[in-house]
Amino acid sequence: xxxxxxxxxxxxxxxxxxxxxxxxxxxxxxxxxxxxxxxxxxxxxxxxxxxxxxxxxxxxxxxxxxxxxxxxxxxxxxxxxxxxxxxxxxxxxxxxxxxxxxxxxxxxxxxxxxxxxxxxxxxxxxxxxxxxxxxxxxxxxxxxxxxxxxxxxxxxxxxxxxxxxxxxxxxxxxxxxxxxxxxxxxxxxxxxxxxxxxxxxxxxxxxxxxxxxxxxxxxxxxxxxxxxxxxxxxxxxxxxxxxxxxxxxxxxxxxxxxxxxxxxxxxxxxxxxxxxxxxxxxxxxxxxxxxxxxxxxxxxxxxxxxxxxxxxxxxxxxxxxxxxxxxxxxxxxxxxxxxxxxxxxxxxxxxxxxxxxxxxxxxxxxxxxxxxxxxxxxxxxxxxxxxxxxxxxxxxxxxxxxxxxxxxxxxxxxxxxxxxxxxxxxxxxxxxxxxxxxxxxxx
Amino acid sequence: xxxxxxxxxxxxxxxxxxxxxxxxxxxxxxxxxxxxxxxxxxxxxxxxxxxxxxxxxxxxxxxxxxxxxxxxxxxxxxxxxxxxxxxxxxxxxxxxxxxxxxxxxxxxxxxxxxxxxxxxxxxxxxxxxxxxxxxxxxxxxxxxxxxxxxxxxxxxxxxxxxxxxxxxxxxxxxxxxxxxxxxxxxxxxxxxxxxxxxxxxxxxxxxxxxxxxxxxxxxxxxxxxxxxxxxxxxxxxxxxxxxxxxxxxxxxxxxxxxxxxxxxxxxxxxxxxxxxxxxxxxxxxxxxxxxxxxxxxxxxxxxxxxxxxxxxxxxxxxxxxxxxxxxxxxxxxxxxxxxxxxxxxxxxxxxxxxxxxxxxxxxxxxxxxxxxxxxxxxxxxxxxxxxxxxxxxxxxxxxxxxxxxxxxxxxxxxxxx
Numbered sequence: 100x101x102x103x104x105x106x107x108x109x110x111x112x113x114x115x116x117x118x119x120x121x122x123x124x125x126x127x128x129x130x131x132x133x134x135x136x137x138x139x140x141x142x143x144x145x146x147x148x149x150x151x152x153x154x155x156x157x158x159x160x161x162x163x164x165x166x167x168x169x170x171x172x173x174x175x176x177x178x179x180x181x182x183x184x185x186x187x188x189x190x191x192x193x194x195x196x197x198x199x200x201x202x203x204x205x206x207x208x209x210x211x212x213x214x215x216x217x218x219x220x221x222x223x224x225x226x227x228x229x230x231x232x233x234x235x236x237x238x239x240x241x242x243x244x245x246x247x248x249x250x251x252x253x254x255x256x257x258x259x260x261x262x263x264x265x266x267x268x269x270x271x272x273x274x275x276x277x278x279x280x281x282x283x284x285x286x287x288x289x290x291x292x293x294x295x296x297x298x299x300x301x302x303x304x305x306x307x308x309x310x311x312x313x314x315x316x317x318x319x320x321x322x323x324x325x326x327x328x329x330x331x332x333x334x335x336x337x338x339x340x341x342x343x344x345x346x347x348x349x350x351x352x353x354x355x356x357x358x359x360x361x362x363x364x365x366x367x368x369x370x371x372x373x374x375x376x377x378x379x380x381x382x383x384x385x386x387x388x389x390x391x392x393x394x395x396x397x398x399x400x401x402x403x404x405x406x407x408x409x410x411x412x413x414x415x416x417x418x419x420x421x422x423x424x425x426x427x428x429x430x431x432x433x434x435x436x437x438x439x440x441x442x443x444x445x446x447x448x449x450x451x452x453x454x455x456x457x458x459x460x461x462x463x464x465x466x467x468x469x470x471x472x473x474x475x476x477x478x479x480x481x482x483x484x485x486x487x488x489x490x491x492x493x494x495x496x497x498x499x500x501x502x503x504x505x506x507x508x509x510x511x512x513x514x515x516x517x518x519x520x521x522x523x524x525x526x527x528x529x530x531x532x533x534x535x536x537x538x539x540x541x542x
Numbered sequence: 543x544x545x546x547x548x549x550x551x552x553x554x555x556x557x558x559x560x561x562x563x564x565x566x567x568x569x570x571x572x573x574x575x576x577x578x579x580x581x582x583x584x585x586x587x588x589x590x591x592x593x594x595x596x597x598x599x600x601x602x603x604x605x606x607x608x609x610x611x612x613x614x615x616x617x618x619x620x621x622x623x624x625x626x627x628x629x630x631x632x633x634x635x636x637x638x639x640x641x642x643x644x645x646x647x648x649x650x651x652x653x654x655x656x657x658x659x660x661x662x663x664x665x666x667x668x669x670x671x672x673x674x675x676x677x678x679x680x681x682x683x684x685x686x687x688x689x690x691x692x693x694x695x696x697x698x699x700x701x702x703x704x705x706x707x708x709x710x711x712x713x714x715x716x717x718x719x720x721x722x723x724x725x726x727x728x729x730x731x732x733x734x735x736x737x738x739x740x741x742x743x744x745x746x747x748x749x750x751x752x753x754x755x756x757x758x759x760x761x762x763x764x765x766x767x768x769x770x771x772x773x774x775x776x777x778x779x780x781x782x783x784x785x786x787x788x789x790x791x792x793x794x795x796x797x798x799x800x801x802x803x804x805x806x807x808x809x810x811x812x813x814x815x816x817x818x819x820x821x822x823x824x825x826x827x828x829x830x831x832x833x834x835x836x837x838x839x840x841x842x843x844x845x846x847x848x849x850x851x852x853x854x855x856x857x858x859x860x861x862x863x864x865x866x867x868x869x870x871x872x873x874x875x876x877x878x879x880x881x882x883x884x885x886x887x888x889x890x891x892x893x894x895x896x897x898x899x900x901x902x903x904x905x906x907x908x909x910x911x912x913x914x915x916x917x918x919x920x921x922x923x924x925x926x927x928x929x930x931x932x933x934x935x936x937x938x939x940x941x942x943x944x945x946x947x948x949x950x951x952x953x954x955x956x957x958x959x
Contacts, residue, residue, distance in 0.1 A: 112800040114815060123818030123827055124792050124799050193704075194735030202637050202650075207678055339736060339765045429672070430639070430650035497626075 137345050140332035141183055141353030143416060144325045149360050150413035151231025152224065154406055156319045157361050158386035160312050161368025163378045166289075166297030171313055172362050173298060175320045178516040180354035182486060185493050185505070185513065186326045187350045190333030191343040192493075192503040196427035197330045197485070200492050210428045213488075216481045221324050221421040224478070225452055228417065229460030231410035238403035244461060251457035254415045255450060280363040280405055289370035298362075311530070317523040318479040320361060326485055328420035331427070340503060418452035479524035486517045544604065545669065546631055546654035547678045552607045554584045556614040557600070562586045564609060566632040568593075568625070569665060572714035575697050579631070579663040582609065602658055627713070631665070634703070639738060640668055641700035643718055646726045648734045653678060655693055667693040700745075702738045706769050709744035720746045724753035732762050740769035748774075752781035755790070756857075764793035776805050783857045784813035785830040785940070792822060817934070825911035826904035828944065829925045829934035832856040836891060838864045838874045843887040845877075858937050860921045864895045865932055873924055873932040875899060901926045904933055911936050912944035 110126045111118055128136050149157075160168050186197065193200060198217075202210035232250045233243030303309075329350065338346050368386060372378070380386045386402070422445050425431075431444040459465065490513050494504050505513060554562040568581035582599065585591045592614070600610045629635065635651055642649045652674035655667035671692035700719045709715065719727060719742055727746070731739040731754065743751050743766060755763055755778055767775060767790060779787050779802055791799040791814065799818075803811060813831050820826025834852055836845040849862055862882055866872040875895030877885075885894045900918055902911045902925045915923050915936050922935040 110796045112796060112803065114800070114803050114811070119815060119819070121799075121815070121818040122821040123788055124796055125822065127795055194737050207637060207652075207675055211675070211679060334735070337736070337761045337765050339768055341768060429675070430648070 133345070134348065137349050138352065139349060140329055140336060141187060141346075141349035141351070142356060143353070143412070144329040144332065144420075145179065145183060145350075145353035145357035149357055149364070149409050150224070150228055151234070151406065151410045152227050153319045153361065154231070154364060154386065154409060155380070156312070156315050157364035158368040158372070159380045160316055161365040161370075162372035162380045162386070163312065164309065165369040165373040166293045166366060167302055167304075168309075168313060168316060169294065169297040169362055169365060170299065170301040171316050172320070172358050172365070174519070175317055176354055176358040177512070178519065179321050179325075179358065180351045181509070181512055181516060182321060182326060182489065183329050183354050184347055184350040185489050185509075186330040187333045187338075187346055188343060188503055189489065189493050189499070190330040191338045191346060192340050192499045194334055194339075196334055196423060197327055197489070197492075198424045198428040200498065201488050202428050204492060204495060204498070205488070209488075213481070213485070214425050214428050217323065217327065217421055217424050220478050220481055221417050222452060222456065224322070224324070225414060225417050225421075225456035226459045226465075228410045228414040229457045230465070231406055232414065233460055235403045235407035235410065238399055238406075247457050247460050250411060250414065251453050254411065254418075255453050258415055258419060258449065259446060280360055280367060283367045283402065283405075284363050284370070287367050287370035289366050293369075294366055311527075314479075314523045314527045317520060318482075318527060320358065321482060321520060322478045323481045323485045324417055324420045324478075326489065327424045328416055331420065331423040340500065343503065414453070414456070418449045418456070421452055422446075422449040479520075479527050483517055483521035483524055486513075486520060490514065490517065543655075543657040543666075545674075545677070546636060546656050547674075548607075549656055550632065552609055554582065554594075554611060554614065555608050556611050558613065558615065560586075560614040562592065562614055565591065566630045567663065569629045569631055569635070570714070571629055571701065571716065576657075576664040576666055577629075577696070579665075581628075582611075583630070584614070586614070596662060599661065601661070602663070629701075629703075629714075635665070635701065639702060639704070639734060640694075641702065641719060641730060641734075641742070642670065642694055643698045643700060643721060646722065646730060648730065648738075649694070655691075665696055667695050668699060670694050700742070702734075702741050704735065704738050704741065706737060706740040706744055709741045710771060710774075715745050717745055720750060724750060725757050727754045728757040731766060732759050736762070736765045737769060739766045743770065744774065748777050748781055752778045756782055756786045760789065760793055763790060767794065768798075776802060780807060780810055783830060784810065784817055784832050785828075788814050788817040789822075791818065820904055823908045824904060825902045825906045825908060825925050825936055826933065828908045828911065828940045829902075829904070829936045830856075830858055830940070831934035832858070833932075833935055834859055834862040834879075835865055835868065835871070835932065836862050836877075837868060838866055838892045838895070840891050841887065842882060842885045842889050842891060842894060845891045846882060849882075858922065858935065861935070863924060863932055863935070864891055871932045872930045873899065873901065873926050876924065899924060902936060903928065908944050912941035915941035916945060 110124050111120050112124070113119075127133070189197065189200070195203075198210055198213055201213055229247050229250065233247045236243050236246030236250075333346065368380070372380065372386070425448055426442070426445045429444075431442070490505070490510070493499060494510065496504075550564055552564050554564050562584035563586070564582060565585050566583040567579040568583065569577040570580045571577045578596075580596050581593050582596065583591060583593050594611055594614075598612045600612060602609050631654060636654060638651055639648050640651050641647075649668070649670045651668040652671065653669035654665055655669060657664045657666045669691050671690060673690035673692075677690070698718075700716055703709075703713075719730075722730075727742070727750070731742060734742070739762070743754065746754070751774075755767065758766070767778075770778070779790070782790070787810070791802060794802070803815065806814065816831055817826070817829070820829075822828075833856060834849045836848050840848060845862065845864075853859060860878060862877045862879060863873060864875045864877060866874055874892070875897045876899055877891070877895050881894060881896075900914065900920075900923055902914060902923050904925050904927065911923070911925075915938055920938070922937040924935050925933045927933060
């Protein structure tokens with residue numbers, strides 16, 4: 100059989116000894132087009148992690164310690180790539196979402212536990228996204244009381260009104276705002292030797308703030324909603340197990356891309372704020388203002404666009420992932436291709452999350468920092484639980500065909516990640532709890 | 543009689559007063575309308591899990607919440623090797639995706655209604671109300687009362703394992719989904735996970751499966767089709783309308799298409815290959831070429847006779863296309879099936895056919911062809927070569943798919959497919 104798959108638009112096929120050119124069969128995409136066509140769920144899920152909370156943390160890390168914590172991002176990139184890929188694989192191998200599988204294999208109580216925490220944790224993060232949108236808008240002189248409701252409507256309209264593929268494109272277009280961070284780094288002219296040292300030479304300090312930020316860095320980079328979204332969108336995209344191979348690249352690329360952006364934010368903050376002696380950044384808004392005297396008004400605009408894009412992306416992805424998770428755990432119909440009549444609970448949860456998130460973000464003098472810390476803690480607690488579920492499920496003989504289960508190396512790295520993330524989350528929680536009695540050890 | 547979530551808290555006790563905890567029940571799905579428990583599985587502290595055939599059960603004591611058996615000690619401690627293949631109530635059925643046939647939806651079995659009949663336990667219904675979840679989570683403290691149940695009679699359920707291989711291996715199924723119409727099954731297949739969908743498609747007859755495949759959403763159709771085995775793929779493709787088969791082959795990609803095309807029988811292969819020789823965004827790419835054709839020289843009775851053997855096959859049978867001869871197939875006119883039925887037996891076809899025909903060129907853009915069909919308010923327009931040879935017809939269904947907004951495509955009723 101000769102198969103000429105390079106000729107477009109048709110292909111040449113040997114049918115019963117005759118070579119026929121059949122334009123009715125489209126040749127598969129190749130090269131760059133093939134790569135671009137698989138990018139989607141992984142890229143969106145991971146880049147949504149570079150949200151308002153992420154930007155605040157990365158800016159703080161850079162401002163306080165310069166490039167010293169970049170090595171943590173290298174390790175976390177491996178963890179993120181690993182975890183996201185396992186979720187994508189689980190989605191393709193079973194055609195089911197994560198919480199759906201949790202319910203089937205571990206029972207209703209675990210599923211409900213996960214749903215409740217996901218609702219609370221993600222609901223909280225959604226609020227911070229709208230806070231980020233408000234802050235970004237105010238950098239451009241637009242009142243947040245105008246920008247936040249408008250952003251909520253835009254996000255809601257695109258998800259509810261469009262089909263999934265166009266939603267995906269809108270998200271990806273928003274993600275292009277991240278490309279403004281390299282510009283900020285170039286403008287800031289960082290010390291390259293320092294960057295290389297911080298990236299490749301791990302350093303630990305007996306400084307409670309250093310440990311606290313290290314934990315926050317892990318907590319904000321690998322968050323449970325990314326896994327939920329990754330798996331659900333691979334299922335929704337209709338990736339079958341026999342076509343899973345190339346999808347791996349999407350998960351890996353998403354993790355690397357997301358963390359490169361994170362590193363660039365750290366470097367930008369390090370090269371400007373840290374060098375200028377400004378070592379305490381409380382919010383992304385502060386970070387943007389702090390950049391102003393150094394890189395001029397252009398840096399503030401660039402930062403504002405980045406913050407807006409990142410927050411808008413996450414403000415869409417998060418309610419979507421949450422709504423997916425809850426619907427799938429209880430067997431409600433789900434999918435952005437459905438309307439309210441056909442999927443009332445899915446659309447209802449999505450809408451409530453978006454508008455309550457925006458509403459809370461509009462409350463005057465809302466305690467932003469307390470909210471951010473609390474939400475990161477909650478996410479940190481849920482993450483190891485979710486990771487254990489993922490690892491158990493992806494190795495489940497009943498669910499996953501042998502060729503798609505974890506290899507030994509993958510399992511070692513996977514369980515290593517659980518220990519790493521669990522340890523970090525545990526330290527953070529312990530500190531919070533002890534902090535209530537005035538005994539916090541990290542800060 | 544009792545909900546399975548409560549039954550699981552029952553004690554298993556033997557006549558020597560040894561006790562164990564009930565862990566699961568093995569079901570026989572093929573036992574009749576309602577599956578029957580055939581084995582009970584139990585566990586004792588510090589000992590391996592055990593099993594007992596149902597013949598060892600003496601009585602079910604609801605008041606004391608226990609199942610009395612002959613002898614717990616005498617049982618072997620090793621659970622049957624083929625337990626992996628069996629259907630277990632707790633492991634496999636509870637919380638599983640089930641098909642609610644009356645409402646044509648997939649549901650989760652939030653709890654299971656078990657009845658005792660002559661000493662045996664029957665799975666009578668699934669509780670699909672959210673209260674069942676609350677009742678289970680509340681460990682019996684919350685959500686009691688009959689009004690909090692929404693029981694789905696097991697006679698109206700299709701149980702799926704989520705594994706197409708199980709259906710292929712001929713394990714027990716109810717095969718009740720075959721009661722539904724192809725579009726109803728297609729909507730179900732679009733909604734359940736793709737492995738469940740492939741399993742479901744394997745359970746029904748080839749004719750029904752082929753009709754169902756034709757009305758599924760294209761992306762889902764490909765995903766599910768790929769999970770079928772080679773033999774079934776070929777059988778279903780052979781039964782589909784050529785235009786649907788061509789679309790499916792395009793979706794599968796060149797490597798799978800060449801294998802299937804080589805295996806297809808004639809005349810199906812030629813019809814599909816002909817359709818595939820036009821790009822998908824042209825009139826030729828969206829037409830069907832499985833048509834009713836008669837020769838202009840016949841009289842009406844002769845034409846009826848001529849098309850009769852073909853009538854069982856094509857999905858599109860509204861028009862009969864009249865050509866000069868079956869070899870050259872130059873289009874002369876068109877008749878509706880009604881025209882042919884009501885016309886005088888001896889009238890020449892040439893005199894009763896409609897002669898002014900708007901026709902389409904095979905390489906014109908699909909969207910223009912579709913608009914032409916819509917503007918003419920006709921069920922279809924013929925596609926002819928520049929020298930007048932009949933190639934096929936673009937039906938109103940195919941035209942609608944081109945014109946409608948993409949978000950509507952899953953809702954479009956398709957009449958001729």
